[in-house]
Structures are given as structure tokens and as C-alpha cells.
Amino acid sequence: MDVVTRMPSPAPPALPPPPSSYDEHRSQRTPLVIDNGSTNLRYGFATSDSPRSGLNVIAKYKERRTNKPLLLFGDGVDVEGGAKIQARTPWEGDVLLNFDALENALDYAFIQLSIDADTVDHPMIMTERLCSPMHSRSLTSELLFEQYSVPSVAYCVDSVMSFYQNHGPGADGLVLSFNTASTSVIPILSGKGILSHAKRIPWGASQSADYLLKLIQLKYTSFPTRVTPAQSQWMLHNFCAFAPDYVALLRSLSSPQALREADRIVQFPYALQVQEEKTPEELERIAERRREQGRKLQEMAAKVRTEKLLQKETDLQHLLNLREGKVDDTKREWMYKLQTEGFDDDAALDETIKKLESDLKKARKKEAAADGGEDTEEPTFPLVDTPDADLDEDGVKEKKKQKLMKAGFEARARARREKEREREERDKEELKEEEERQGDLGGWVRKMRSEQESLMTRIRERGRRKAALSDRKSAAAQARMKNIASLAADDRMPKKKRKGGGEDTFGANDADWAIYRKINTAAPSSDEEEDMSQLAMIEQKLLLHDPSFTTHHTHASLASKRSELVSTLRPTYDESNAEGLCRIHLNTERWRVCETWFSPAMAGVDSAGLGEVIQNVLARFSDSEKGRLVKNVFLAGGPSQLPGLVPRLQATLRPILPPEMAINIGSAADVDADPWRGMARFAQTDEFESVGVSRAEYEEYGGERVHKWWGGNWN
């Protein structure tokens, strides 16, 4: 199953639709409806059919080129890297906290609505978080009343308004609100949210996307491109689903075949490396050029060498002439001559001549060797056998020297002979093996294979021992410590025995010393290298002669072989396959990520999951109320559209409820806009006026006080 999906490249943000006309609403006091969600901001007048909407994010920054300060909202933030860095949202996770960003976002909304009056003179209805923290509400109220001078504000809970939009006033139901950074369970009886029994799970779509991103990063530790949170969000919405029975699904997935079926491949953009193809002629030309260069260099070196040699020869000739001329000169003249040539005395001159002579000799020898192969001439050592008594002082010295040289010469000859013998032996062995192979190929293969097997076992054994030694408590490590202790102990032999002539026999057997190698963990084992080289040799022979032995059977490929399960979970691609290297395989993750809503503990959040929380919430109601609630389970919020949620909830709820209790699970008709539509619908009823906080009330009681009503918070 190769289902490859390309990661879409981000589209440039579109220009927003032109601002709508304000004429219709000017001094009409049309209610203004704002759904201040943590992902999207939806706004508009209550009389419109649908809201205007944009990502609830702003960026204030200076453009690099023109150095002009800019302020962007929503999708526009993506237009430039500089803006993205400066992006701010009013929400911090689940809490409305950043009021500068909120002010900028509301400014944008009011500009788009073309409000040109001195104040925002419209009664307002705005969403807030379920049981919103007082701080958030009081600052929002302050902003609305003092900055925009609105006449009144009513706060409501978005999912309750979505329920109102879908089921009308006075309905019963259990609202499951899937928000960006949290998930809430809100029971509703006769249209009224029973917030005292509501619960919130600190897990939402953003946490799930983060979890998916973390899993991907763990699975692909060296992915060539950076996977962004936006991309992981895209993967969450396109590939992930709820499993009706997660454990059963996992069991079915443990077979590689099923895993392969479940695999989805995400192809990230990649750049093909253009490799320069060189024709054989070109390669030949390059090689030729290189050879030519080498030859030239060699020639130059040879020329320099001969020049030097010539120079030395003339020098030597000159100095010899000088020395010969000594007899003709007076002592004084001679000294003068020596000094002008740069010598202190006769000895220095002699030494230089000697040195030159030996240099020349060496150089000539080298030349001869280069010309005519090895120097086969055997040196003679005439003085070695002469007794010392027959020699003078210099002779003795010379004899010593010759002795040394002779020893060296003989050693070299011995080594050469040894090598030759070895080679012969090897040849003989090879020949024997060859005969054996030709006579009985099957037997030979069996023998070789068993040898390879035993070597591999030995290597594996060694690896296991090494691993065991790194653990202080393992049997191998303990045995080693025991060995060390007994070696260090003085009385390896009982005292009695020692007195009675019992000797310490350690070392009598050569194998005794092996203990020191055994306890030394730091030194690299020479056996290992030996085994490896032998193994390589055997494998090479097998590869050459055994037709059934392929590269897959070699130790290297066996050791690096991954189990089928691992290679299906995360198939590997060849280093040169740029396309494959930029692929992400999603399989178990597709359900693992959604499962976190039902058990956040999987991702390290110590909270009950959705199923448990629903059970807790229902437990506080009487059976008849319970029946009214579960008859209408209502799903709100974007993540509720992930596939498989309804069957999963059915599977979760059925066992915890009496069998005669009917369970109906339905979703909002339009999860994104329904809260706003419900608010707009409600804002046009007569009841709306009674639930809002007026300006006078704000000034009297402060920004925290609200009226308690069916769609709003109680605190």
C-alpha cells in the first residue's frame, strides 16, 4: 500500500474581502457578535447570515526593506518570516491573557466592519472560556467599556451557543466541546448549561498536534527538513482518526501486513541533486591528464636529483684536489687555503669529504636500484672472523661495525625466507582447499558455513559479555570482580598447604595468564580483530564459490538487519534517494494521537480521559436526567470532526449506561460558525437585553460581575 500524499506548500495569504458598509447599522444599535476563539476570531453584526472570520493572531513588526512599521492580522501574518516571529495571539493555551493582541484583533474587526462612529455603540455578545478566569474577564470588560465605549456586553460559552443554534432553546443534551487547548463536557438541561457539573480536560487539538510532532521527531531523528507545527496539524487533520476499540486495533496492527495497509506516506518537498554525468572519454581524459602531471613531477624530481649529484661530484673533486695540493704548500699557506674554503682544520675537511663520498655512493646505489632492480650483490664482511689480536684500534672498530651489519643482513634474509615459506604454505593450503572444493563442493560449503557460524556466534557472545559487563549487577560482572579479588588476595593457597611444600603453581600453565586478559575490559581484544578478518576471508570465499551464499548472508548484513516489524513501521530509504529520505510514514501514530483524548496519560498529562470524565459527570445526575442527557450527545468544535469519534463514543458510553437508555450522538451542522450563528440568533431575541452587563453596572460593580443566565458562565 503506497499511499503517498504530498505535503501542500503554504499558499500566499489572500487579501481580505473589502470592508463591509456601515450605513445599515449606523446608530441602529445592531448587536455586535464576536466569537473570540483561541484559533479563530469570528465577528459580525447579528443581522448578517454568517460571520467574517480570521485566525486570531496579530503581528506588529518593522519591515526589513523599508523599515516601515506594519501591523498584520490572521493569515496575513504568514506573508513574511519577520512577521511570523513577531506573531502574538490573545490566548495563551486555554486562557485569554494577551490583551494588547486582543485589542489589535478587535481593532481589525471593527475596521473591517467599517465602524466610523466615535464609539462602538452596539450591544455586544462575546464568547469566553468555560468558567473563565476572573482576570481574563475583568480585562476584557475594561477594554470593551473603556476603550471602545460599548453600551453593554453579554458573555456566553461558545459550545452552549452552538447547541442552541442546533437544537433551539429549552433542549436537553450533553455537550462535548472540543477546543484548541482543552476539551469540556457540559451537561445541558432544558436549555440551561449546568456548569457546576461541567468538567474540563486540559487536552485539545494543539496538544494532539504537538504530540504528533514529537512522535515524528522521535521516529525521524535526522529528517532533512524541519517539520513545522502547522504541518503536524495538517497531518493530524488529514490522517488521524479515533479507533472504536484502540486495543483491538493495536492487536490487529501487530502484523506487518496490516501495518503496511495502514501506512500513509507524507512526501515532503525535496531537492533532487543534479549529478554531473561524465562520459567515459571525459574520465579517460582526466585520468590521462593526471598521469601526465605525475610523470612531469617525477621527471622534475629526477632532474633535481641528478643536478644535486653532479654538484656533489664537482664539490668532491674540488676538495680532493685541495687535499692533494697540500703537499705543495707551506703550513701557513695551507691553513689560509683551508680557512678560505670554510674549514677549521684537516679533520673537518676529511669529514666533509667522507660524507660526500658516502652520499654519492648511496645516491648511485639508489639509481642503480631504480634502473636495474634489486641490488643482489651480497656484502662481504672480511673482518668478522679475524681475531682482535691481529687488528689495530681502527680495525677493531671496523670489525664491530661489520659484525652489526652482518647480524642485520642475516636477520633480513631470515625474515625473507620465513615469508617465502609462509607464502608457499599458504599456496599449498589454497591448493588443498581448491582440491577439496572441487572434489566435494557440498562438504566444503558445509564446513565453511559452520566455520562462519561459529565465528559469528563467538562475536555475538563477546558482544553479549561486553554488554553484561557494563551492568554492575550482571553475573558476568560479578564473576569478574570475584576473579580480581582472588588474584589480589595473598592467600590463594591455604597456609597449611603452603607450609607443607604446596607451591603457588600460578603460571606453570600458560593458560593461567589468560585470566588477566579476561578481567581487562578496557583493552580492545585482539581476538576480535582476528575473528573479524578471518570471517571476512571466509565470507569472501563463500561469496565467490557458493552460489547459494549471497551478500544477505554476511555477518555485516545480518547484524544490521532490522526486524520486519521495525522496517514496516519506519521503512528506510537509500542514502541517495532524496525523495524517499523526505518521506514520513504514519501508521500507528494515526490512532495513537487521537487516543490521547481518551487517555491523556499516554502523553504524560495526569488527567482523566474523555470517557472517564463523561462517566463522572453523568454520575452526578439521576437516572432520568442521565437518560435525557445521553439521548442527545452533542459534539462541538473543530477536532470533533476527526473521523471515528462517534463510534468511539458509542463504544465508550454503552457499557457504562443501562441497556435501555438510548444514546444518540450528533454533531454541529457547521462546527466552525455555529457558535457565532447561535449568538447572532440569540442577540435578536428580547431576552438578549436582560443578560448583558450595562455600562452603569460595569462602573458600579467592576468588570468581573456578570448576570447568570442559561448560556453564560456562573462565576
Add this chain to the structure above:
Amino acid sequence: MPPKGFQRKKAAASDGASTPQLPSLAEQLSYLEAPRPFKNPNYAKKTSRRSKNLKAVLTQEREREKAERERRRLERIEGGMDVDGEEEEIPTYTSIEAPPSLLPPRHYCDITGLEAPYTDPATKLRYHDKSIYELIKGLSASAVKEYLAARGVNSIVK
């Protein structure tokens, strides 16, 4: 969407040499200069209140809830029988938080996500089978730590 691409191309082209005074897309999108007559010019926002961080807000909320509960307890003692049951419990942001799970935790493989009947005693990683165990053996200490962190287990630094 062709109009998008068209817009962008135009904006990019305008950055060139011929007509540099044409605004870029970001400049077109910016609403910094848009008039805001609806704002109160005399409103001075209190920056100190606005700059509260999340932790402070949640702590404040928790303390509020505690104080509220205490107040109502005292009221109940003073008022005796006549008030009790009348006022419903007022939920707050901290009080509606879901409790920790009481169900026995299921074990899933840290590497594959499959069921994990085993736990490696050395790394404490949960694993599915022998082949995953071999993979775990080859993991570096930092990789092990990251796998554990994904499950919310923060290993103790030795």
C-alpha cells in the same frame, strides 16, 4: 486559486527596479494606518495589569476559589439551617478541571505505540517485542530520555 498567485506575482514584480513605490503584499495587508475613530482617546491602559503571566493568573484564581469556599463555610455556620442548599455551587476555572485518572493505566510501546507487555529494567522503556528490545539496546541515553519525555516521564539525573 489564480487571483492569489496573480496578486503575489504582481507584488513581487513591483519590488523590482521599475516601480519600487508600489507597496508589497505585507504593506497592503497592514492595517496600522487605518483610522480608528471608535477608540476612546482618553483611555489609559494599565500595562501592569495586562502583563500578568499565566502562572500568576491561575494562582490568583485558585486563591480566589479557596477564599470563596471559606466565606461560604462561615456563612453556613452563621446562618445556620436557613441558607443551606439554596445557593448552588459556583464553578471556577480551577474547580472544573478533570481529576486524575483512576483507571489502571494501559501500557503502550514507547517506540511503536503497540501494546507493551514488557519494560526494559535498564531504561524503563516499555516495548512490544524482542525486535523492539534490540532496537532499545542500540539507543543512546539522550534518545531514551526523549522517548520517556514523550510519555511525560522525566528521568532523574544521576
